[in-house]
Amino acid sequence: MIAYIRGNLTVVDDESVVIETNGIGYEVICANPYAFQAYMNKEIQVHTYHYVREDTQTLYGFKKKEDKSLFAKLLNVSGIGPKGALAILASTSVTDFVTGIEQEDEKFLTKFPGVGKKTARQMILDLKGKLLVWLPDEENEQSIFYDDKTSSSAKRKSVDEALEAMKALGYSDRELTALRPKLNKENCENVDDYVRKGLQLMMKN
Template identity: 55%
Template sequence: MIAYIRGMVTFIHDNSVIIDVQGVGYEIICANPFAFQSLLDKEAFIYTYHYVREDTQVLYGFKRQDEKLLFTKLLQVSGIGPKGALAILGSVNTADFVAAVEREDDKFLTSFPGIGKKTARQVILDLKGKLTNMLSLDTQPQDKANMAEENNKEFDKGLTDAQEALKSLGYSEREIKAILPQLQQDDAVSTDEIIRKALGLLVKS
């Protein structure tokens, strides 16, 4: 299964986006492709669901993990296919939909295209109590990756500035390199913190 795709957004169509991954273009069907408009010609991270049947293979895409999970849960409900699931995702946020299922709100559920009373009751029967965990999903991997990247950049800059400061204090390149492994294991990020840690190590050495 293809869990997600990271690549360049090259085209946005009415019902899909094209993501270029090292020269291969993946067409990904989305509830709202224009949600990726700001990422056109930029790198994007899209959660995907690889829908496979005997006569078709389709990639469905989502900006958030909770949207993908809701999509997969909806596919398990009799009477709801991929198009119906996408129509729901394109019309409501996850929290509102989960709340409607939990309070057994037939009127809310039948407001979606293709969802009649029978299907609405089936949604409640099949999904009530099984969706609330989506509201506490952890930070998305791409967010974590972005945060980690920013932290790494900040640390690298602090380390470089700290090395220059130590040199100005008279410490040699060899002495500084000797303590770098220990500095890189520390949680210090700012230049001042790194310098203080470095001076403590240099005094001991």
């Protein structure tokens, strides 16, 4: 198993990055390749999952260990393959995903590409209670009960509505997929504030 690759980032494209180390360029498939754009031609370390099947060997890469770990957990769910697992990681944070699983929020889970009600139920069945280590301590202690005003589900809804608003302004699905993880890190009071923050982040790119 190749746990990580450290080397110079030489290529960033729509689906992958290339990291050169010791004269060898490793193509690494990523959920959000452009998240690495700022490190172009610099040395970076990417956590990798070496996916091996009879007819293929593929490296999947992640910025954080928890993203890699969640990817591995998702592959064990019936109906979820590497592309589906990457689509989930590209669309949400680990914390929000775990919260959705623990709250059995099928509406949230079925928003991911290729995830229907059957697959959402399978994810809940296979993963509930097994991912709590990735929730903040306070959330663990409260057994995933939240005040409506500050709940993770309310935040997800605000981010979703903000991205829909930005889509109406002409931003592409690819741009908005890359933007979602950044907005998830923000703590805005309402949808309008998330839209303003999203526009600010787009202008920085």
